[in-house]
Amino acid sequence: MQTFTKRRNFLKTGVLSSAVVIMSGCDIFAITTSRDTIRVVQNDLFPKAKELGIDTADYITIVYRQHKISHADKEFLRNGVKWLNEAAVEMHKKQYTLLTEVKRQEVLTEVVKKEWGESWIDTMMGYIFEAMLGDPIYGGNNAQAGWKWLAFEGGRPRPTKVYL
Amino acid sequence: MYDICIIGSGAGGSPIAYELSNAGFKVVVLEKGLLYDEKTFSKDEIAVSRRDMFTPPLWEQKHIINEYKQSGKFMRYDGAESGWSFWNGSLVGGSSNLMSGYFHRMKPKDFELLSSYGEIKGANVVDWCITYDELEPYYDKVEKVIGVSGNVVKHKYQEPRSTQNFPYPMLDTNGVTSWFDKACGALKFSAIPTPRAILSENALGRNACYYSNFCGSYGCSSGAKGSARAALLQKCKAKIVTDAFVYRLDAKEGKVIKAHYYTKHGISHTVNAKIFVLAAQAIETSRLLLNSKSKEYPNGLANSSGQVGKNLIFSAGGSGSGRFIFENLTKEQQKILMQPGLFFNRSLQDWYDYEDGCHIYKGGTIDFLFEHQNIISRANREKYDENGKLLWGDKLAEKIEKTLTTSRVLTFEVFNDWLPTDNCSVGVDEVAKDKYGIPVGVINLNSHPQDIEVGEHLAQKAVQVLEKMGAVEIEYSISGNPPPNLVAGGCRFGDNPKTSVLDRNCKAHDLENLYVTDASFMPTGGSVPYTWTIYANSFRVADVIKKNLRTSIAL
Numbered sequence: 001m002q003t004f005t006k007r008r009n010f011l012k013t014g015v016l017s018s019a020v021v022i023m024s025g026c027d028i029f030a031i032t033t034s035r036d037t038i039r040v041v042q043n044d045l046f047p048k049a050k051e052l053g054i055d056t057a058d059y060i061t062i063v064y065r066q067h068k069i070s071h072a073d074k075e076f077l078r079n080g081v082k083w084l085n086e087a088a089v090e091m092h093k094k095q096y097t098l099l100t101e102v103k104r105q106e107v108l109t110e111v112v113k114k115e116w117g118e119s120w121i122d123t124m125m126g127y128i129f130e131a132m133l134g135d136p137i138y139g140g141n142n143a144q145a146g147w148k149w150l151a152f153e154g155g156r157p158r159p160t161k162v163y164l
Numbered sequence: 165m166y167d168i169c170i171i172g173s174g175a176g177g178s179p180i181a182y183e184l185s186n187a188g189f190k191v192v193v194l195e196k197g198l199l200y201d202e203k204t205f206s207k208d209e210i211a212v213s214r215r216d217m218f219t220p221p222l223w224e225q226k227h228i229i230n231e232y233k234q235s236g237k238f239m240r241y242d243g244a245e246s247g248w249s250f251w252n253g254s255l256v257g258g259s260s261n262l263m264s265g266y267f268h269r270m271k272p273k274d275f276e277l278l279s280s281y282g283e284i285k286g287a288n289v290v291d292w293c294i295t296y297d298e299l300e301p302y303y304d305k306v307e308k309v310i311g312v313s314g315n316v317v318k319h320k321y322q323e324p325r326s327t328q329n330f331p332y333p334m335l336d337t338n339g340v341t342s343w344f345d346k347a348c349g350a351l352k353f354s355a356i357p358t359p360r361a362i363l364s365e366n367a368l369g370r371n372a373c374y375y376s377n378f379c380g381s382y383g384c385s386s387g388a389k390g391s392a393r394a395a396l397l398q399k400c401k402a403k404i405v406t407d408a409f410v411y412r413l414d415a416k417e418g419k420v421i422k423a424h425y426y427t428k429h430g431i432s433h434t435v436n437a438k439i440f441v442l443a444a445q446a447i448e449t450s451r452l453l454l455n456s457k458s459k460e461y462p463n464g465l466a467n468s469s470g471q472v473g474k475n476l477i478f479s480a481g482g483s484g485s486g487r488f489i490f491e492n493l494t495k496e497q498q499k500i501l502m503q504p505g506l507f508f509n510r511s512l513q514d515w516y517d518y519e520d521g522c523h524i525y526k527g528g529t530i531d532f533l534f535e536h537q538n539i540i541s542r543a544n545r546e547k548y549d550e551n552g553k554l555l556w557g558d559k560l561a562e563k564i565e566k567t568l569t570t571s572r573v574l575t576f577e578v579f580n581d582w583l584p585t586d587n588c589s590v591g592v593d594e595v596a597k598d599k600y601g602i603p604v605g606v607i608n609l610n611s612h613p614q615d616i617e618v619g620e621h622l623a624q625k626a627v628q629v630l631e632k633m634g635a636v637e638i639e640y641s642i643s644g645n646p647p648p649n650l651v652a653g654g655c656r657f658g659d660n661p662k663t664s665v666l667d668r669n670c671k672a673h674d675l676e677n678l679y680v681t682d683a684s685f686m687p688t689g690g691s692v693p694y695t696w697t698i699y700a701n702s703f704r705v706a707d708v709i710k711k712n713l714r715t716s717i718a719l
Contacts, residue, residue, distance in 0.1 A: 048561040068215040070223060105557075112554055121554060122547065129543045134210040150568045152539050153504055155207025155378035157385050163211030 020078070022085040022095055030085070030095045034060075037081045038124075040097045044104050045121065046128045052145040059131035059140045065164050073123075080120035087111050135159050166192045167713060169423055169437035170402075171410045171452070174258025175698045176443030176682030178392035181402035182309075183706035189713060191402035192435060194425055196409045196444075197254030200261070201393065205383030209538050212382055218262065219251035224599040227447070232587040232610040242596070243604075250447055250607060250648040255383075256404055257393025258445065259649060260695060264380035265361035265389055266531050267312050268692035269303050269700075271323050271516060272296035273526070277581070277688045281517070281526050287583035287612050288475055290687050293659050293668045300326055302700035307331055310390035310699055311368055314359030321516040335364045335373055335507050339500035340488070340574070344510050344532065347632035353625070358509040358531055361390035361695070370394060375505035377537045392699075408433070411602045413440065413456045413678075415465055420678045426600045439709060443682040443702070446476065450590035450654035450684065451605035466672035466680075471665045472655060473590035476607070477689045479650035480615035481528060481578030484623055484640025485535065486630035490570040501572050508533045508574065512629070515622055516691065525618055528580030528691030530626045535573035542568055574635060576626040578619050578642065579650075580691045583612035590654050611644030652683035652694055669708045670701070681705050 020037070022030045039057040042049070049056045064074055088096040088107045096104060111117030131140030133147065135158055141147065147154050167189040170177040177193060185191040197218065211217045226243030227250050233239075241248055253259030273280045275292040283289065304326050306312065313332035316325065334357050348355040362379070365372045370387035379389070387394045397404060407427045414422040420440045425433055442449050450473040454464040464472055490498050515527035535542070546564045549555055555563065582588075587610035592603040619642035630638045658664030661673035670685050672678040681702040683694050690697065 045556040046561065047557065066215060068217070068221055070221070108556070118554055121556065125547055125556065125560075126540075126544055129540050130210055130214060133539045133543055134214075135208055137208075138210060147539070150539065150543075150565065151502075152537075152568075153377065154539075155209075155376050155382070155537070156374075157206050159206040159208035159211065163208060163215060163217060 020082050020085070022082060022089060024086070024089050029089050032081075032085060032095055032097065034078055034081045036097050037085060040104070041084065041108075042124065042128055044101070044108060045125060046132075048149070049128060049132050049140075049146075052132070052142075052149055054132050054140050054142050054145055056128045056131035056140055059138060060127060062138055062162060062164070063127055063130075067164065076120070077123065080116065080124070083116060084111060084120070087117075138162055166190050166435065166437040168192070168439045168441060168709070169194065169435050170441040170443065171423060172258065172443035172445065172449075172682060173256050173392060173397060173404060174253070174443060174445060174682065175260045175392050175695050176445070176702050177441060178257070178260075178396040179699055179702035180441050180443075180679075180681060180706045180709065182396035182400045183703065184710060184713075185400040185402040187710050189710075191400075192437070193397070193402050193404045194408040194410050194423065194435065195256050195404060195406050197256065197258075198406050199256045199404070200383055201398070202385050202387050205261075205385050207376060207378040207382055209540050213538050214540060216249070216251075218253045218255050219249060220254060222247065222249055225251070226596070226598070226604055228593045228596055228604060228606045230606065230608045232608060234613065236587070238587075238608070250651070252445060252649050256406060257391040257397060261383045261389070261391040261393060262381050263361070263389070263391070263649075263695055264533070265695075266511075266693050267314075267359045267361045267696045268511070268513075268529055269323050270296070270299075270690035270692060270697050271321060273517070274688065274690035275299075277526065281524060284583060284612070284614060287585055287614070289583060290656075290658070292687060293657060293664075296323065299697070299700050299704060300324065302703045303696065305703050306696055306699045309368075309703075310361055310395045311363045311370070311388075312359050312361055312390070312696075313364040315357045317354070317356055319354040319356060319513065321513045330359060332364050332367065335360055335362060335509060336375065337509050338503055338506040338534070341508060341510055343633050344508075344629065347629050348512070351628055351632055353512055353514050353629065356511045356513060358511045360507070360509065363388040363390070368395065369399065375507075377505045380536060409600060410444070410452060411455065411600060413442075413452065413465055415456070415458070415461060415675060415678075417460075418674070418676050420465070420675055430600065439677045439679070439713070441679045441681055441709075443680065445682050446651045446654045446684045447590050447605050447607060449680060449682055450476075451592055453655070454590075454592045455603055461674075466655070466665050466674050466678060468674050469662055469665060471663065475584035475653045475656055475687065476588045476590050476651070477582040477584050477653040477686070478646035479689060479693065480580045480582040480611065480644075481619040482623065482640060482642035482645075483575060483577045484626055484630075484638070485573050485575040486627075486633070486635025486638040487571050487573050488633075488635055492634055492636070498570075504537070512625065515625060518621065520621070525614075525621070526581055526691065527618055528578060528622055530622055531577045531579070532626070532629075533575055533577070535575050539568075574630065574633075576623075576630075576640075578622045578626065579693060580615065580618045580622060582615055582646070582689060584653060584688065585610050585612055609644075609646055611646075616642055616644060650694060652686040652689050655680045655684035656687045657685040658687065670705045671708075679705055679709065
C-alpha cells in the first residue's frame with residue numbers, strides 16, 4: 001500500500017517534470033518542463049514573492065494534486081506553458097526561460113492581449129496568491145511572510161493538513 | 165424499524181431530530197456529506213473558499229439551469245460546463261455550519277403578503293396558511309435553543325415578541341459602528357443591532373464566540389455559531405448516517421415505506437421508518453420527490469396537484485460596498501477601522517414597506533458588514549486596474565499593499581421578496597445524470613421586475629448611509645441573479661390540496677407519513693434571510709409529529 005501511494009505521488013508530482021514540446025510552426029523547436037517555465041514566469045509576474053522569501057513555484061505541485069481542480073483546468077495550466085514558450089519562440093527565437101528579463105516582459109505584454117493569455121496569467125496569479133497568502137502548511141507563505149507583508153493575522157485555528 | 169427517518173441534517177431536519185429523539189423516539193438522519201465539527205474545522209481559505217471543500221465537484225453532481233428572460237425565452241446552462249453551482253453545504257448540519265447567522269424574524273405582514281399589498285401581475289403571491297402569531301413561540305424557542313444574541317430596539321417595523329429581549333447579549337462590535345449610528349441619526353434612519361445566531365457568552369454547553377475574523381463560509385471552532393449540528397444534533401441521540409445520498413422514496417397506498425440511499429462508492433442501502441421527514445434543501449427536496457415516481461405515483465411523490473417544484477424562490481436584492489481610506493481619517497480612526505475580528509452588526513428595516521407614488525410596496529432589510537477577511541480573494545480583486553487591464557509585477561504589489569493595509573471596505577446586503585412566478589421552478593432532466601446515475605435537477609430561473617425595483621430603492625438608501633459616513637468608491641449591484649444559499653419554495657404549504665403540496669403542518673396532502681421541513685414549504689420568503697424561519701417552522705412541525713406519534717402509541 002505504501003509503495004502504491006508513493007508511486008501515485010510520484011506520478012502526480014511528475015506532471016511538472018514531464019516534457020513540454022515547444023513547436024515552431026510544424027517543427028519541434030525545443031523541449032522544456034512546466035516546472036522551469038513556471039518558476040521563471042511566476043517571478044516575472046510577482047517578484048514580491050521572492051523578495052519575501054516565498055517559493056511559489058512548488059505550490060503548483062499541490063494544485064495538480066487537488067481533486068477539486070478539474071482536469072480541464074490542470075490541462076489549461078500545462079498548455080499555457082507550451083503556448084507561452086511558443087509565443088517566445090515566435091517573437092524572439094528562444095524559449096521563454098532563456099530570454100532576458102526585458103524580452104520576457106515583452107512576451108507577457110503580447111500574450112496578455114490574447115484570450116488564452118489573459119486567462120492563463122490571471123489563473124497563474126491566483127495560484128501565486130494562494131501560495132503567498134494561503135496557510136503556510138501548503139509550503140508557501142514561509143514564516144507567514146505574505147501575511148506579515150499585508151499586516152494580516154490569519155484565522156484560527158489553522159489547518160493541520162493540506163487539502164488535496 | 166425507525167420511528168422517524170430524516171433526509172438532510174440541516175436547519176430543516178435537525179429540529180425534528182432533536183425534539184423527537186429527546187422525546188424518546190428512534191430517529192435516524194441520512195446526510196449526504198461527512199461529519200466535521202469544532203475539532204476539525206479550520207480557517208483554511210484554500211480548502212474552504214478557493215476549493216469549496218463542502219460542496220461536490222460539479223463534474224460529478226450538477227444542475228441544468230434555464231435562465232428565463234421577461235420575453236419568455238430562456239438560456240440553458242449546464243452547471244458543470246458553466247461552473248454555476250447551487251450547492252451550499254454537504255456536511256452534517258448542512259449549510260447552517262457555514263452561515264453568517266444574520267437572524268431576522270419575518271414580520272406579521274410577510275405571512276399575508278397578498279392581503280396586505282394586493283395582487284401583483286405576473287406573480288403567484290398568496291397568504292401563508294399560518295400567521296405570525298402561530299410561529300412566534302417557535303421563533304422564541306430558536307432564540308433560546310439555537311442561541312440568538314442581540315438587543316431589541318424600538319423601530320417602526322419591530323415585530324411583536326413574547327419576551328422583552330434576546331436571551332444573549334450583543335456580540336462585541338467594531339468602533340466603526342458608531343460612525344454608522346451617527347450617520348443614521350443624521351439621516352433619521354433607525355440603526356438596528358443585527359441579531360446573530362452566535363453565542364456571545366458560554367452557554368448551552370457551547371463556547372462563546374472567539375472573534376476569529378472568519379465567520380461566514382467557515383465552520384465555527386468554538387461552537388458559538390448556532391449550526392444545526394452544534395446546537396441540535398450534538399445535543400441529541402438521533403443516529404446520523406453520513407455519506408448517504410437519498411435518491412428515491414418508495415410509497416404504497418398513501419404511505420412512504422422506504423428510503424433508498426447510495427454511499428459515495430455506489431453501494432445502495434434502504435431505511436424503513438414509520439414517518440419520513442424530507443429536508444434536503446429546497447431544490448434537492450423537489451428533485452427527490454420528482455425522481456420517486458412509480459406506477460402508483462406517475463408524477464412523483466406528493467405531486468397529485470402538479471405543484472412539486474413550482475414557485476421556487478430566492479432572496480431578491482443584491483449587495484454593495486463603500487471604502488474607507490486612511491487619507492480621510494485621523495490616526496485614531498485608522499486604528500479603529502483596521503481592528504480585526506469584531507463584528508459590524510448593523511441593519512436597517514426602515515423601508516420594510518414604503519410608499520412610492522400612489523402604491524405601497526413591500527420593501528425589505530439591509531444588513532451591513534465588513535468585507536470578508538479572505539486575504540487571497542482580496543488580493544485577487546486588485547489584479548485589474550480601473551480600465552480593466554490586467555496588472556502584474558511591482559505595480560500590482562504596490563496596489564495590493566496600499567489597498568489592503570490603508571483602507572477597508574464596508575459592504576451591505578439587500579434582502580427583499582423574490583416574487584414567485586410560473587417560470588421559477590425545479591424539475592428533473594430527462595438526459596443528464598449525476599455520478600450516481602440519478603437524473604439531475606433542472607432549475608428554471610426567473611425574477612419579477614418588481615424584485616429589482618424594490619432592491620434598487622433599498623440599495624439607494626444604503627448608499628446614502630455610506631456617503632454620510634465618508635466612504636468612497638461606493639457601488640452596488642441589484643439584479644435578478646439568485647443567491648444559491650437563499651433558496652426556498654417548490655413544495656408550498658396551504659389548505660387547498662389542489663394548489664399546494666403540503667398541509668399547514670407541512671405533511672404532504674397525498675401521503676399520511678411524509679413531512680417536508682426545509683424551506684420548500686414557504687409560499688413567499690419575506691424580506692429577511694430564511695434560516696430563523698426554517699428552524700422555527702421545523703420546531704413547530706416537530707411538536708405536531710410528537711403529538712401524533714404519542715397519540716398513535718396511546719391508541
